[in-house]
Amino acid sequence: MGLFGSDDEGLDYEPHGEYVTPERVEKIEDVLDDGEQVMYLTRGSTVDVEGAGSGSSLFGDDRSRKSGTRGYVRAAFTEDRVVVKVPQLLGSDERTVPYHNIVTADLDTGFVNKRISLHTAGPTYHIEVHEPGKDECRDIVAFVRDQIEAVQSGGDTSSNAEPxxxxxxxxxxxxxxxxxxxxxxxxxxxxxxxxxxx
Missing domain, CATH: 1.10.287 (Helix Hairpins)
Structure with a gap:
């Protein structure tokens, strides 16, 4: 029996975030690896990639913005990586950031939206968040920092992780x-x- 009902109707593991439901995971399952477990999930409108030759904005910044033109931008925080799905008119774009590439993570909270920033040695990924709320976003950033620390100390971030x-x-x-x-x-x-x- 899964967390949300029978095995074929629910998740067969317990996610950390309350925003993670079988219906929401189903919307991003095409960018997940077999057996990959989503611990946290976000929904927003954009993901910005800044630095390391990402692109050029209207203002000349080294930044590339992707907006979901065919639905919401969703980010899944698994035990091994962060994967972002950007639904586009002609298919979906995907951004993957393994924890061993992330130096630190930050959260900016505004009146309406939040932004989780993943800083790597190269680019920085800014993930706009509409859902979940601020408290769960804080939990997400703490989870990412824990995963980074586990990788840096040589610990396993998942049950089947290999160096x-x-x-x-x-x-x-x-x-x-x-x-x-x-x-x-x-x-x-x-x-x-x-x-x-x-």
Whole structure:
């Protein structure tokens, strides 16, 4: 029996956030890995990626904004990563930020909306949040910080986590470079460092 009813109707694990329901998880399941468990979930309108050659705004900033043109932008906070789904007219964009890439996380609260910022050594991801409320957003940021600390201390963030090899990290930075999130110079510097670890 799942948390919300029978196994085929509910989640077969207990999420940390009250905003996580089977119906809401279903809206993002296409960007989740098999068996990946959503601990927290947010809903908003935009995700901004700032820095590391992300793009150029109208004001000349190094920033790229993605808005959900076919629905809400949803961010899932799992045991291993944060994955953001941006529904677009011609398909969905996806942003993935593993905890081992995140340096710190912050929360900005406004009168109406909130913003969770995930700072990496490269870009910063600003996730606009309409739901859940401020208290659960604070819990999300605390959870992210705990996951970062677990990764930095060599602890497991999930039951099946394995340390990434230099070859895995090399594939990851190649993907970030291909997506335009690492400049040529940053890519070459990180690439040389990882090749030295092989």
């Amino acid at each position: 990434e090899s230099p070859a895995d990290r090399l594939r990851e930075i190649e993907s970030l470079h291909d997506d335009g999130l690492l400049s040529d110079d940053e890519y070459e510097e990180k690439r040389e460092q990882l090749i030295g670890e092989l």
